[in-house]
Amino acid sequence: MKMTKTLLLGGTGFIGKTLLHKLEQYNSTKVMIHNTDLQTTAQKFKGDILNKKSFFDEIRNDETIINLLGQLTSNESDCIKSNILGGLNLLNSCVDKKIRQIILISSINVYGENLERSSKETDPLNPVSNYGEIKMITEEMYRYFSEMYGINVTVLRLAGIYGPNGNSGFLTKIVKSIKNKNIIPVCYNNGEQQRDMLYIDDAIDCILNTLNSKHDGFNIFNISSGNRYSMNELISMIERISKEKISVKYSSKIPDEKCIWANNSKAKKLLKFNPKVKIETGLKYMISKFSN
Numbered sequence: 001m002k003m004t005k006t007l008l009l010g011g012t013g014f015i016g017k018t019l020l021h022k023l024e025q026y027n028s029t030k031v032m033i034h035n036t037d038l039q040t041t042a043q044k045f046k047g048d049i050l051n052k053k054s055f056f057d058e059i060r061n062d063e064t065i066i067n068l069l070g071q072l073t074s075n076e077s078d079c080i081k082s083n084i085l086g087g088l089n090l091l092n093s094c095v096d097k098k099i100r101q102i103i104l105i106s107s108i109n110v111y112g113e114n115l116e117r118s119s120k121e122t123d124p125l126n127p128v129s130n131y132g133e134i135k136m137i138t139e140e141m142y143r144y145f146s147e148m149y150g151i152n153v154t155v156l157r158l159a160g161i162y163g164p165n166g167n168s169g170f171l172t173k174i175v176k177s178i179k180n181k182n183i184i185p186v187c188y189n190n191g192e193q194q195r196d197m198l199y200i201d202d203a204i205d206c207i208l209n210t211l212n213s214k215h216d217g218f219n220i221f222n223i224s225s226g227n228r229y230s231m232n233e234l235i236s237m238i239e240r241i242s243k244e245k246i247s248v249k250y251s252s253k254i255p256d257e258k259c260i261w262a263n264n265s266k267a268k269k270l271l272k273f274n275p276k277v278k279i280e281t282g283l284k285y286m287i288s289k290f291s292n
Contacts, residue, residue: 004028004063004064004101004211004212005028005029005030005060005062005063006023006026006029006030006063006064006065006066006211007030007031007032007059007060007063007064007065007066008023008029008030008031008032008042008066008068009049009065009066009067009068009069009090010066010067010068010069010070010071010105011032011033011038011040011042011044011068012033012034012038013068013071014161014163014165014166014167014168014200015068015071015105015158015161015200015203015204017165018163018165018200018204019066019068019204019207019208020042022204022208023042023208024040024041029042029043030042030043030044030045030058031043031044031045032044032045032046032047032049032058033045033046034046034047045058049069049082049087049089049090050081050082050085050086051089052089052092052093055093056093056096056097059093059094059097059099060097061097061098061099061100063101064101064103064211065090065101065102066103066211067087067090067104067105068105069082069083069086070082070087070134070135070138071105072107076130076131079134080134083134083135083137083138084134084137084138084141087138087141087142088141090102091141091142091145094145094149095145095149095151099151100150101152101154101214102142102152102153102154103153103154103156103207103210103211104138104139104142104153104154104155104156105156105158105207106135106138106156106158107132107157108157108159108224108260108261109127109129109131109132109135109260110127110132110136110139111125111126111127111132111262112126112127112128112132112257112260113126113257113258113259113260114257114259114260114261115258115259117263118196118224118226118228118262118263119222119260119261119262120222120262120266121220121222121266128256128257129256129257139155139220142155142218143218146217147217147218152216152218153217153218153219154210154215154219154220155218155219155220156210156221157220157223157224157262158198158203158223158224159195159196159197159198159222159223159224159225159260159261159262160195160197160260161197161203162199162282162286163199163200163201163282163285163286164285164286164288164289164290165289166200166286170185170231170234171197171234171283171286172286173185174234174235174238174246174248175238175242175283175286175287176290178238178244178246178287178290179290179291181247184247184248184249185248185249186249186251187231187232187249187250187251188231188253188254189231189251189254189258190251190252191231191232191235191248191250192230192231192258193230193231193254193258193259194228194229194230194231194258194259194260194261195228195229195259195260195261196224196226196227196228196229196260196261196262197225197227197229197234197279197282198223198225198275199277199279199281199282199285201277202225202273202275202277205273205274206223206267206271209271209273210271213270213272221266221270221271221273222263222267223264223273224262224263224264225264225279226261226262226263226264226265227261228259228260228261229279234279234283235248237279237283238283238287241284241287242287242291
């Protein structure tokens, strides 16, 4: 596969590390690191999205920028800064450097509650969580710069990403609790909350497809499984696969959406997105990793 020159922002998180490992196969990748001593064969430089001067000179106008920064964390202030303030720094730099292509990693959380049908890219946004609101504002900022300055922006709204190397999230906590009995995950809405889960390798394959699939203007794609699973269903699957009883703490509290899921037909058609890993297979991979 021929790979375009790429500048990766956010190569130290779960998705970023996995993507960088794939991109290392090509001699065309550069990654910005912050304070982490990241081991990679790709070209790397130290920079901070909140400090424009720290990365401005590294940007080249023949590169496609993949922005993975600003994913869900427990620190809401950092999330706001990296998405909005950092996004403005990046976008203004792209205008100055005449960058033509940006891939922004967003989230299906921007849709908010959806119990009736899977969300489509044309649906109105009504986020329930603060994270969904931050991502919605970020997307609109990128839309403005795309329309005002002619930057081609592709927004990938990711579902819940899971896999063996994840270190956070509900599924990771559940699987880790098989071996570490001190981990007692909290199951909100009495386990009836539903989520769209996508295996990490399927998400990475789609990002790579997007790199080699140029789209003019501002475009949005749902990168999801198109299916929804309740927390109780997922726990039952893990118990069946692991042959272990899972201990969880049930709560009637509903801190965010009862159900989030997204239609992926647009990405299948235009990005050749083809999720291959079924939920049971992905859970087997996770259980195998964490049980060793």
